[in-house]
Amino acid sequence: MFAGLFGKRDILQGLTLLGIGAALGVSIMSLTSGNAGWGTAYISMIQFDQYAQAFTVITLISVLLLIGMSGWSFRSLQSSLGDHYALILFSLCGALCMFSFTNLVMLFIGIEILSIPLYVLAGSRRDDLSSNEAALKYFLMGSFATGILLFGMTLVYGSTGSFNTAAIGEAVSRGVASSGMLKAGVLLLMIGLCFKVSAVPFHFWAPDVYQGSPNTVTAFMATAVKTAGFAAFYRLFSTCFTSINEFWSVGLAAIAALTMIVANFTAIFQNDFKRMMAYSSISHAGYLLMAVLVAGQPGSAGAILLYAFTYSVATICAFSAYIIVAEPSGDGSFSAFNGLSKKQPLVALVMALSMLSLAGIPPLAGFFGKYFLFTAVMKQYPWLVVIAVINSAVSIYYYLKVIIAMYFSKEESTSEVALPSIIRWVMVAGVILIALLTILPGNVFGLI
Amino acid sequence: MSFLLIIVPLIASAILLLARPAGVRQLALAVGVANLAIALFAAYSSVYDGSFNHEMSRDWVAQAGIKFSVGMDGISLLMVLLTNLLAPIIILSSQSRELDNEPRYYGLVLLMISALNGVFLATDGMLFYIFYELALIPIYFICAIWGGENRIRVTLKFFIYTFVGSLFMLVSLLFLYLKTPETHSFAWSALANVELTQSESIWVMLGFFFAFAVKMPIFPFHTWQPDTYVTAPTGGTMLLSGIMLKMGVYGAIRWMLPLAPEAWHTLVPYFMALAVIGIVYASIIAVKQTDLKRLIAYSSIAHVGLIAAGVLAWNKMGVQGSMIQMLNHGINVVGLFFIVDLIERRLDTRTLSQMGGIAKVAPRFAVLFMIIMLGAVAVPLTNGFPGEFMLLNGVWQYNNWLGAIAGLTIIFGAVYMLRAYGMAMFGPTNEHTAGFADLDTRETAVLGIIAALVILLGFFPNIALHITDASVNKIISAVQL
Numbered sequence: 001m002f003a004g005l006f007g008k009r010d011i012l013q014g015l016t017l018l019g020i021g022a023a024l025g026v027s028i029m030s031l032t033s034g035n036a037g038w039g040t041a042y043i044s045m046i047q048f049d050q051y052a053q054a055f056t057v058i059t060l061i062s063v064l065l066l067i068g069m070s071g072w073s074f075r076s077l078q079s080s081l082g083d084h085y086a087l088i089l090f091s092l093c094g095a096l097c098m099f100s101f102t103n104l105v106m107l108f109i110g111i112e113i114l115s116i117p118l119y120v121l122a123g124s125r126r127d128d129l130s131s132n133e134a135a136l137k138y139f140l141m142g143s144f145a146t147g148i149l150l151f152g153m154t155l156v157y158g159s160t161g162s163f164n165t166a167a168i169g170e171a172v173s174r175g176v177a178s179s180g181m182l183k184a185g186v187l188l189l190m191i192g193l194c195f196k197v198s199a200v201p202f203h204f205w206a207p208d209v210y211q212g213s214p215n216t217v218t219a220f221m222a223t224a225v226k227t228a229g230f231a232a233f234y235r236l237f238s239t240c241f242t243s244i245n246e247f248w249s250v251g252l253a254a255i256a257a258l259t260m261i262v263a264n265f266t267a268i269f270q271n272d273f274k275r276m277m278a279y280s281s282i283s284h285a286g287y288l289l290m291a292v293l294v295a296g297q298p299g300s301a302g303a304i305l306l307y308a309f310t311y312s313v314a315t316i317c318a319f320s321a322y323i324i325v326a327e328p329s330g331d332g333s334f335s336a337f338n339g340l341s342k343k344q345p346l347v348a349l350v351m352a353l354s355m356l357s358l359a360g361i362p363p364l365a366g367f368f369g370k371y372f373l374f375t376a377v378m379k380q381y382p383w384l385v386v387i388a389v390i391n392s393a394v395s396i397y398y399y400l401k402v403i404i405a406m407y408f409s410k411e412e413s414t415s416e417v418a419l420p421s422i423i424r425w426v427m428v429a430g431v432i433l434i435a436l437l438t439i440l441p442g443n444v445f446g447l448i
Numbered sequence: 449m450s451f452l453l454i455i456v457p458l459i460a461s462a463i464l465l466l467a468r469p470a471g472v473r474q475l476a477l478a479v480g481v482a483n484l485a486i487a488l489f490a491a492y493s494s495v496y497d498g499s500f501n502h503e504m505s506r507d508w509v510a511q512a513g514i515k516f517s518v519g520m521d522g523i524s525l526l527m528v529l530l531t532n533l534l535a536p537i538i539i540l541s542s543q544s545r546e547l548d549n550e551p552r553y554y555g556l557v558l559l560m561i562s563a564l565n566g567v568f569l570a571t572d573g574m575l576f577y578i579f580y581e582l583a584l585i586p587i588y589f590i591c592a593i594w595g596g597e598n599r600i601r602v603t604l605k606f607f608i609y610t611f612v613g614s615l616f617m618l619v620s621l622l623f624l625y626l627k628t629p630e631t632h633s634f635a636w637s638a639l640a641n642v643e644l645t646q647s648e649s650i651w652v653m654l655g656f657f658f659a660f661a662v663k664m665p666i667f668p669f670h671t672w673q674p675d676t677y678v679t680a681p682t683g684g685t686m687l688l689s690g691i692m693l694k695m696g697v698y699g700a701i702r703w704m705l706p707l708a709p710e711a712w713h714t715l716v717p718y719f720m721a722l723a724v725i726g727i728v729y730a731s732i733i734a735v736k737q738t739d740l741k742r743l744i745a746y747s748s749i750a751h752v753g754l755i756a757a758g759v760l761a762w763n764k765m766g767v768q769g770s771m772i773q774m775l776n777h778g779i780n781v782v783g784l785f786f787i788v789d790l791i792e793r794r795l796d797t798r799t800l801s802q803m804g805g806i807a808k809v810a811p812r813f814a815v816l817f818m819i820i821m822l823g824a825v826a827v828p829l830t831n832g833f834p835g836e837f838m839l840l841n842g843v844w845q846y847n848n849w850l851g852a853i854a855g856l857t858i859i860f861g862a863v864y865m866l867r868a869y870g871m872a873m874f875g876p877t878n879e880h881t882a883g884f885a886d887l888d889t890r891e892t893a894v895l896g897i898i899a900a901l902v903i904l905l906g907f908f909p910n911i912a913l914h915i916t917d918a919s920v921n922k923i924i925s926a927v928q929l
Contacts, residue, residue: 302511361611362581372512378622389619393612400604408592408600442509 017067019089024060045103051301052100054447055231058309059099061433062223062316063092068426069320070216084124087117088220095228099235104153104163107232111149111196114228115142118221122213134212141195141205149192155185156240165239173243186241186248193236197229197285200259210278215327218274219319222281223312230288234304238295245295252293253384259286260391267398273322273332276398277315280358283395284311287370290377290384299376302445307369309444310437314354314366317430320423321351329415337405339412344419348406350427355399357434360392365437372445449490449502450518450569453528456483457535457562464555473543476554480536483561487532491915496522498918500571508575513625513632518569522919526771526912527568527698530778534690535561541786541894542683544793547594553683556586560687567695573621573634576703577614580659580695584610587687594681606676613662613669617699620655623648624707640706640926649710656704657719663696664752666719667726677745682789685741689748690782694774697752700759701767701923709927712762720760724843724850726753731860735867740798741788743868744781747824750857751777757854758839764924766842771916772909773835776823779905780832783820783898790891791872795880800868805877810886814873816895823902825865826858831905834913 048056067088094113101107119142123135157163159182160171172182191202198206210218241248260283267279284307291304324347325340326332341348357366370392374385437444460479464472494501503519520528539557547553563586566579584607592603625632627642644652661669677685705712730749737743755773758766790813791806792798807814819830826832836858844851877884887895905912 299511356585361585362578367578367581368509368512375512375622375626378626385622386619389615393608393615396608396611397604400607404592404600404604407589408603440509442511445509445511 017064020060020064020067020092024057024064045106046097046100047102048100051231051235051448052096054305055099055227055308056096057447058305058312058444059092059095059224059227061309062227062312063088063220065313065316065320065426065430066216066220066224068422068429069219069316069323071422072323072420084121087121091115091117091121091220092224095224098228098232101232101235102165104157104165104168107236108146108150108153110228110232111146114225115146118142118217118225121217121220122209124217125214128212130208130212131214132212134209137205137212138209141209145192145195145202148188148195152185152188152190152192155181155188157185159185165236168240169243172241183244183247186244187251189236190248190252193229193233194255197226197233197288198282199255199285199289200262200282201255203259203263203282203285206282207275207278210281211272211275215274215319215323218277219316222277222319223315226281226285226288227308227312230285230292230304230308234292234295234301237292238301242296249293252289253381256286256289256293257384257387259283259289260388261286264391264394268394270398271333273326273334273337273402276401277318277322280395280398281315283391284358286391287373287388290381290388291373293384294377294380297376297380299372299445301448303369303372303376305448306437306441306445307373310357310365310369310434310441313430313433313437314357317350317354317427317434318358320426320430321347321354324419324423325415325417328418331415334401334405335409336415337402338409340406340417342412343417346424346427347417347419350431351406352403353431353434355402359396359399361396363438365434365441368437368441368445372441449486449493450520451504452486453483453490453532453565453569454518454562456486457558457565461555461558461562464551464558468551472550472554473539476539476558477536477543479558480532480539480561483565484532484536487528490520491525491529494520494522494525496915496918498522498922501525503571505571512574513634514574515572515633515635516575517572517635518566518575519571520569521922522916523698523701523771523923524568526775526915527694528565529915530694530775531561531564531568531691534686534778534782537782537894537897538683538686538690540890541686541782541789542681544789544890545682547681549593553590553594556590557683557687560586560590564691564695568698571636573625573636573639573703575634576699577618577621580617580699581611581614583692583695584614587684587692590684590687591676591680594684595679596681597679598675599679602672602675602679606672609669609672610662614659616655617659620652620708623652623655636702636706642707644708644710646710646714649708650714653704653708653711653715656699656708657715660696660699660704661719661722663699664693664756665696665749666722666753666756667729667749668722670726670730670749673749674742674745677748678739678741682785685745685785686782689745689785690778693748693752694778697755697759697770697774700756701770705759705762706923706927716760716762720757720843720846720850723753723757723760724854726750727757727854727857728860731857731864734864735860737864738800740791740800740868740872741785742798743800743864744784744788747861747864748777748781750860751781751824754836754839754843754854754857757850758842761842761846762924762927763842763845764920765838765845767920767924768913768916769835769838769840769842771920772905772912773832773839775912776831776835776902776905779898779901780820780824783895783902784824786891786894786898787817787820790887794884797880800871802878802880803872804875804881805873806881806884807873808877809882809884812886812892813895816887816892816899817869817873819899819902820895821865821869823906825862829903829906831902831909833906834909 097110119139125131160168195202263279263283270276294300357364360366360370500519505517508516563583570576628638730746734746755770758770823830826836
């Protein structure tokens, strides 16, 4: 399906947009027609079921916006422009494998296809020290996590005798569960995936990597990559390990709570927008982990889908505003946003909407993401919902900082802010998406 | 009809915020008046037997049981009338000042009106919550963009305070929702039918109470209020005090007590004590104020404390009294804040000691100020009197001692209002006040309408009482204490 694209990746952003648009069209068509999509492929190692298709659609939409945004952000690249798009598309291809795997090997391959281009992308500003640092950190941490993951897979294979997720799930529920080897395997898988989605206490790489990478790449990591990580996490645990969830859920609940608390309280003290967004992205990982906790329960898959979508759209909108404010001036602190509402009302409006949506203020899209998540978790983990609610109250504080700078601050930052037309279109599309998700959140939730 | 009340200002605000057309002031005013006309027509075509009129219900987020269902019984209708009556007055009075970026200001005001109508009309719990929160966003921007000194710190406190309060309400709502029979529903009747154990109902009621107590505000949740009222631009203060605090009282009548009545015996004595403490505490502070705007802010805490006490007593007299007192307090307080703004525009100060003798130079202003002030003091034959009388009667029925202490509000009210009026209007003129210009046409119109309402509702309180009578009976009898 996507192989055709990689053949003719030219230096044209338009072609990439077209390709993703076509892929999106096909995905939406097969999703709405309700058949099993392309069914299974690669000796049943991939299955494009409803779940995979729905995640494919939302990720393609996110990447579509990102590519649109990148046109301006990558303008200074000359020879390597084509490589950038190619790498993003490779990575996207890995994400699609992670949505649809039915085999642990495929999951592993997917994660690798996703990650390796990212290591390169993170370091793509070769003459920038922080970019190099980001790439190295990301690579070391990523390969470390991959090792743990692989070891976990081996142990699971050893105890259940299969790489096929359905077979593993069956074996586990039949009672191989008691074996210590399986438990160790599940634990290692959990830790490896927590590394990938940057959950506390495995998050230390994330802020530096996010800050050091080029802006578009950071936005890509914070949205599409995170979505892929969670989709895989959820898919793996809901098919394989629901029958032994009392074993792993306590630990995961603690990780979720810790992730929310640590990330939110660290984000309060940030003065740099991008670093704040990095911690905000970690805290959102905490909310999403709550849905993995109740994997398999009705409503949890839809909740994770809607949450990931609303979060991605808002984050991309925020980054597209950040790029045009911060890149020309080189100043990414909150004070760079001072007085933006007078200079560029549209940009300020988009940024304000994204921040309010990320904070989960009703009736914006983010609120419904949180709402479905909380109702899915409420029955089994009411205490976790209370922690999450308190955390969303805390998060308002740092999201409002941006709004305060844009709208209420009397002093104005001196730099000029221009709004290129391509970014304007991305923003308009983003706002329309937020509006649609506000009015019809149930339609996305109901996709799975 | 109900839907129109929400959608008309919403569309108008979108036009103002995005398209920024010319003739902003006229457009905003026209929308306000149009909405008032719709509300009056809805009142005219309603049946006052306690049932819901002009109902509408559509699925919104079917998977989550959220319906867009609106409708108005007498209680909602009175609040809607108050909102849409004050809306044009607030818009008109804002026009006395030049504001920067007027499309944005009036757009936000209209968005606020839309959300407030939604709060009073929603018959679905989650819809109520969503409108309740939606109302917070425009008022936060209004106060923080056009406010006075310290506005960023003050409004941030206001925002976080009220947002956190209502998150507790969200948890309560979700808890009740999950207790409704399968396929769950947020409809008022479904939520009210949930049987709770004693301890569950205490938690549910506390969740609602935090949200509403912050909004009203009730002592000791009031600390955001004086600063915010003083810092906000006059239009924002009017919206906050005239309409927004009624969201809290209305929420208590419609949602808090009917949804968790089992906790009434356990919790209400404490809430009642807080309300009465708030009345006395705020009155005493009001007496000591030198800043006129801050004085009215504190008097508002005292008044709303009495209204809350009437609701909590949950007898016919108390709830009816709170209904008409919400109407009257809304009218009076908007008038008073307009007067503060008017004086501040002319004298550049709100400090009482720098005023004096204004009555001599501005007789028309003196008369209208006097009428509105007497309404706030609750002198017989002004609108404040029947409301306070019924409220005190209701609290007295609940507990004689509390009734007696709450009655102090009348004495204190007379003390601080008459003191303020005397210091501002009587005595010799000074160099500031000698050149005090009397009212212009727009100001006369605003204050004239308010003064006329003060007298009209003072003579004929039955106009308002009739609207709510059957609905109050119904909701009180529906709640098994």
